Amino acid sequence: MSAPILRGWCPGAYRPMASGDGLVVRIRPPLGELSSSQAIGLADLARRYGHGIIQMTNRANLQIRGVAESDHAKMLDRLVALDLVPHDSRLDAQNIILDPLRASPSNDVQAKIAVALSEALHDPEPISLPAKFGFVVDTGAARRLGHISGDIRIEAHRDTLLVRADGCRMGRPVHSVTEAVSNALMLTRWFLETGGVNAEGRGRMADLIASGAVPPEPLRGTLPPNPAADPPLPGPTQNGYCVAAAFGQLTSDDLHFLADCGAPWMRLTPWRMMFLPIVELPMGFPRASTLIADPLQPLLRVDACPGAPACPQASVETRALARKLAPSLRPQETLHISGCGKGCARSRPADVTLVGRNGRFDLVRHGTAKDIPDVCSIAPDTVPDFIYR
Ligand code: SF4
Known part of the structure; x- marks a missing residue:
């Protein structure tokens, strides 16, 4: 393959x-x-x-x-x-994630920001952004979306709203929903005008910041966001x-x-x-x-993409194997089974990663599907022997 x-x-x-x-x-x-x-x-x-x-x-x-x-x-x-x-x-591609566990809904500031931002992103014309470019709205006292991918993050420092470019440690304080949305739009335009999008139409804010680009002074951050919380x-x-x-x-x-x-x-x-x-x-x-509903269920620690036959890039079946291996996981151990080296189901390292290739599996310990394997070309029915020997 x-x-x-x-x-x-x-x-x-x-x-x-x-x-x-x-x-x-x-x-x-x-x-x-x-x-x-x-x-x-x-x-x-x-x-x-x-x-x-x-x-x-x-x-x-x-x-x-x-x-x-x-x-x-x-x-x-x-x-x-x-x-x-x-x-x-034209409005189908907007990526805006809100904290889903936010309190409901008498004064839902996050929803107000998301609605206003969504409108601003297509008024008067939709702003063309890379497909994976997205916004995170996460203004709670504990940031639940700290580990979720997003290019422009609307957060809070205590009760003060912040707008932060992903990759920057500090966010810019703003004082209203309107100001948060207008700063997020200015940051978006700065990203586009500063070469954030490559010739193939891809680009992420964190990559632009890592390349040394610094937002202009009126958008530059001065306060850190609230502490991140563990996922629920x-x-x-x-x-x-x-x-x-x-x-x-x-x-x-x-x-x-x-x-x-x-x-x-x-x-x-x-x-x-x-x-x-x-x-x-x-x-x-x-x-x-x-x-x-059981927080200890081992399948919660297993990621597996659809694999074969659902995905044409896969040469191996993934989820039946994942169900078979899950009960044998050690406490806290994480498992990722990927139909190919793209690793769609998990970008973070896992304790054990199995990557499909030519109908067999490569095994990566403490890495991702893109890392160099520790063991190559394992037949599917012998995978448990290699993981648990
Ligand atoms: S990791 Fe590969 S096989 Fe799995 S869904 Fe993505 S492209 Fe398909």
Whole structure:
């Protein structure tokens, strides 16, 4: 198998990506929220037009796989009717992540910032940005999204809002939602005008800052953001309940169940979990559910991309092997199984990484799918011998 193809763009609802099992349609629900009726509508669309699977991404989006090209337009119409996808295709690519566990919703500053920013990014004309360029809105006393990818970060120092370029330690204090949005836009324009985007149309703020670029004085940071918090675990939280799904993959039945378990709406998270505000304990997961409420479940420490046959770049099956190996993981041990060297499911190092190549696996210890393997070309059925010998 040849080297993985770097596509440099992300699928959307209007611009799905072809995969081994049909189109991948990515949905970015407004404010990362689903009402019960939207969740049920989405679950039914996944069953009708896809494989009945809804994937949660690490950008707090959702993906439906396996959509036939001939069904795409019909499905898109339904997604627009559900208000899950904008009417204007040019607005489909905005990446704005909010803290999903923020308190609700009497004075939701984060939602106000996200709505105003979304409007400003296409008024009067959409600003053209690299596909992976994104904004993080994370203004709580503890930053929950500190480890989540984002190029411009709207955070807080105590109660003061900050706008921070990713890669800079300090953020610029601002004093209103309006000022936060206008500073974020100025920083975006500075990124574009300073050569942040390469000839292939790719670019990230942290790379620009690492190259030595310094934002102009009016945008330069002077205060550090609030301390970062650990990502939440499945189970009860201060104001609701988090439910995880193995590999971030919900079945249509799972989504029906979550829509019906008493929360007024649910929020997508970048941690392969749904957050259900107000709910104390959802009972009775459906049969064959992928849902996880136990924070000690070993599958929470396993990342595996769809692998073969879903992804054309994979020569190995990944998730069945992941389920087989998970119960044998040592306490705290992390496992990443990647269908190829691209490593889509995890960019951080794992204790054990298995990388598919020519129908066999390479083994990397304490690294990523892109690192030099410790052991090469292991037959799939002998993988446990190599990991645990
Ligand atoms: S890492 Fe997995 S999902 Fe990504 S391109 Fe390779 S096989 Fe496909």
